Amino acid sequence: MSAFDFLLQGLATASDPMLLFYALIGVTLGTAVGVLPGIGPALTVALLLPVTYRLDPAGSLIMFAGIYYGGMYGGSTTSILLNTPGESASIITALEGNKMARKGRGGPALATAAIGSFVAGLIATLLLAFLAPHVVKLALVFGPREYFALMVLAFVTVSSAFGDSTLRGLTSLFLGFGLACVGIDQLTGQARMSFGVPDLLDGIEVTTLAVAMFAVGEALAIAALGNTGEDKVHAVKGSVWMNRSDWSRSWKPWLRGTFIGFPIGAMPAGGAEIGTFLSYATEKKLTKHPEEFGHGAIEGVAGPEAANNASAAGTLVPLLTLGLPTTATAAIMLAGFQQFGLQPGPLLFATNPELVWGLIASLLIANAMLLVLNLPMIGLWVKLLTIPKPWLYAGILLFATLGTIGANPSTFELGMLLVFGLVGYGMRVFGYPIAPIVVGLILSPMAEQQLRRALSISQGDWTVLLTSPIAAVMLGIAALALIVPLVMRMRGRGAVLSQLAGDED
Amino acid sequence: MSLKQYEIQRRPDWAALIIAAGLAVFGAVILWDSARLADLGGYSGVGPGTVPRVVGIGLILLAVWTVAAALRGDFPERPRQQPAPVLWIIAGLAGQLILLKIAGFSIATGVLFALTARAFGKRNLTLTLPVGIAISFVVWIVFSQLLMLNLPAGPLEHLFFGGAR
Numbered sequence: 001m002s003a004f005d006f007l008l009q010g011l012a013t014a015s016d017p018m019l020l021f022y023a024l025i026g027v028t029l030g031t032a033v034g035v036l037p038g039i040g041p042a043l044t045v046a047l048l049l050p051v052t053y054r055l056d057p058a059g060s061l062i063m064f065a066g067i068y069y070g071g072m073y074g075g076s077t078t079s080i081l082l083n084t085p086g087e088s089a090s091i092i093t094a095l096e097g098n099k100m101a102r103k104g105r106g107g108p109a110l111a112t113a114a115i116g117s118f119v120a121g122l123i124a125t126l127l128l129a130f131l132a133p134h135v136v137k138l139a140l141v142f143g144p145r146e147y148f149a150l151m152v153l154a155f156v157t158v159s160s161a162f163g164d165s166t167l168r169g170l171t172s173l174f175l176g177f178g179l180a181c182v183g184i185d186q187l188t189g190q191a192r193m194s195f196g197v198p199d200l201l202d203g204i205e206v207t208t209l210a211v212a213m214f215a216v217g218e219a220l221a222i223a224a225l226g227n228t229g230e231d232k233v234h235a236v237k238g239s240v241w242m243n244r245s246d247w248s249r250s251w252k253p254w255l256r257g258t259f260i261g262f263p264i265g266a267m268p269a270g271g272a273e274i275g276t277f278l279s280y281a282t283e284k285k286l287t288k289h290p291e292e293f294g295h296g297a298i299e300g301v302a303g304p305e306a307a308n309n310a311s312a313a314g315t316l317v318p319l320l321t322l323g324l325p326t327t328a329t330a331a332i333m334l335a336g337f338q339q340f341g342l343q344p345g346p347l348l349f350a351t352n353p354e355l356v357w358g359l360i361a362s363l364l365i366a367n368a369m370l371l372v373l374n375l376p377m378i379g380l381w382v383k384l385l386t387i388p389k390p391w392l393y394a395g396i397l398l399f400a401t402l403g404t405i406g407a408n409p410s411t412f413e414l415g416m417l418l419v420f421g422l423v424g425y426g427m428r429v430f431g432y433p434i435a436p437i438v439v440g441l442i443l444s445p446m447a448e449q450q451l452r453r454a455l456s457i458s459q460g461d462w463t464v465l466l467t468s469p470i471a472a473v474m475l476g477i478a479a480l481a482l483i484v485p486l487v488m489r490m491r492g493r494g495a496v497l498s499q500l501a502g503d504e505d
Numbered sequence: 506m507s508l509k510q511y512e513i514q515r516r517p518d519w520a521a522l523i524i525a526a527g528l529a530v531f532g533a534v535i536l537w538d539s540a541r542l543a544d545l546g547g548y549s550g551v552g553p554g555t556v557p558r559v560v561g562i563g564l565i566l567l568a569v570w571t572v573a574a575a576l577r578g579d580f581p582e583r584p585r586q587q588p589a590p591v592l593w594i595i596a597g598l599a600g601q602l603i604l605l606k607i608a609g610f611s612i613a614t615g616v617l618f619a620l621t622a623r624a625f626g627k628r629n630l631t632l633t634l635p636v637g638i639a640i641s642f643v644v645w646i647v648f649s650q651l652l653m654l655n656l657p658a659g660p661l662e663h664l665f666f667g668g669a670r
Contacts, residue, residue, distance in 0.1 A: 050648075051652065053652075053654060054652055054653045054654065165579075167567070167579075170567060171567045171571065174567055175528075175531070175564075177560040177563070178532070178535055178560050178561075178564060181535060181539075181556070181557045181560060185542075185553035187553065188553045190542055192539070192553060192557060193534075193535065193538050193557070216598070219594060220595075223591055223593075223594055223624045223625060224586040224588075224590060224591050225584060225585075225587070226585075226587045226590065389626070390622040390623075390624075390625035390627035391627070393621055393622075393624075394617075394618040394619070394622040394625070394637065395640070397597070397598070397617055397621050398614055398617065398637075398640065398641060398644065401598070401614060401617060402614070402656075405610065405656055406655070406656060409605075409655055409657050411606065414601065414602040415602060418598045418599065418602065421598070422595070425591070426524075429583055430520070430524065430581075431580070431581045448556045451551070451556070452551050452555075460551070
């Protein structure tokens, strides 16, 4: 069967009324939480994970996909109307979008963001569907050493290739590695780093760490800045519809943004923000209205917003086909799979095709739902922006602890939430990126397993890692991705890299 | 550049040195723990202690690097931190942790809610505490009764839902 047949089958699975209902709940919750200032997709997904605990795997993952896409849509609303991007990938949108809102053109800005997100989501999800079977075929020839090399590459790109400091990226990554050592060793069953505490035998939950880092750490960091005055929400004046010139200026950036964003998301190369920066730079160069850039150019909203959503879909390529999370959001989604004992990867396409294709198809459905949900009902979402900070953060912490208690109602787990929250606060204050610690925690046990398998096969011969051409090339790229930015920063060229930095997803 | 500025830049960054010490301690604990693991390497020679050992050494090397960065003043400027709101939130989380088993989800989380709101400037606890408990109670009903999540019940929950655990 071709990818097209599988996709049709998936659509049939996903149009089950109950699953449609789950998708609808997912996109609604995702948009609502994503709109809230200070909450990006990673936190949205982590906060809403407990909602799905008691559902069946298909329903839960479909709801999850809706939350992911919904969070991306919601983030753009925040950045356009409030100028506080809810996620790092929306920073660029805030640049032009907020200027448009100030000029009273908030409606068209929201519309071009929503329609652009829809177009990009549609094309990128289709690309995902057609690309996935090929990557799966490729992944089938991967042995443990190739997987290990791929994970090393992901570690390097997530932690140190971008951002403003190799040291802080690597430190965050190694903290994740250290936390991942806690628990029972998967191959020999020995307890590591548990110090006789039974609660530690199961290891540290990715969701606990993510919620602590993103929700508690963020709340502490914002509170520590003191009262900086209220942010101004720009009311949406006039029509939300775009006029003829808006359309003609938007459609090309949408398409360009999609084709810039998707490959960047699909490569193990870190977050969605890189795509949005590239798209913005491209639009600025190609525009017929260069004078409007910096003062609310619609192309500057349309392109990056499309790139943002396309790379969100692109991230799902390595996640679904290889089980490789390249962003914090993807790491939490992986934790969502694992709670049902599912391991994304080539095997999942063989053993559970209905689930995988149902999930991909439901992304298409969620995308369409989001367009309907966002354009006519924008006024409702805007109201969420006016929640005062005390209530907002009190609510965020309520739900953050709810998730932790719901997963494991023990005081020990809450204690870990508090401790990691303080670590997350410290990391924010000192400029440590958050994504590497989360990715390190979830990915390093897998990397360790693959490494030990590879070395078991070779009977302890480490050179085996370099004798596979695929593994050798990937390790070589990983080494370059580590060394080149280091040299660039030492020569004072680090500014370019820190511009591409993102801390959230 | 004046001499004074120069001195400020050369001053070692104490906070960063503390981070380095923390990293070194974490690395040392991992190394200490991995040392007592029996090496069941089998054919590969890589046992359960190998990767922790690499991670532990890595953390110690990063600690050394952090010291170097701290002495050079490589850490970015930090905005002024206000301790009071941070302590309120910590108190809220600690309060919830202590009260959870005794007073149940709603009251414990209501305390967290009120103290967090306090940290962000809503000082009137006679307002925020009841609001927090009420919201938490609604959340408890939705999540424990409808979504079947296991949330600890206390006196308040038992009052309305007698059979609740």
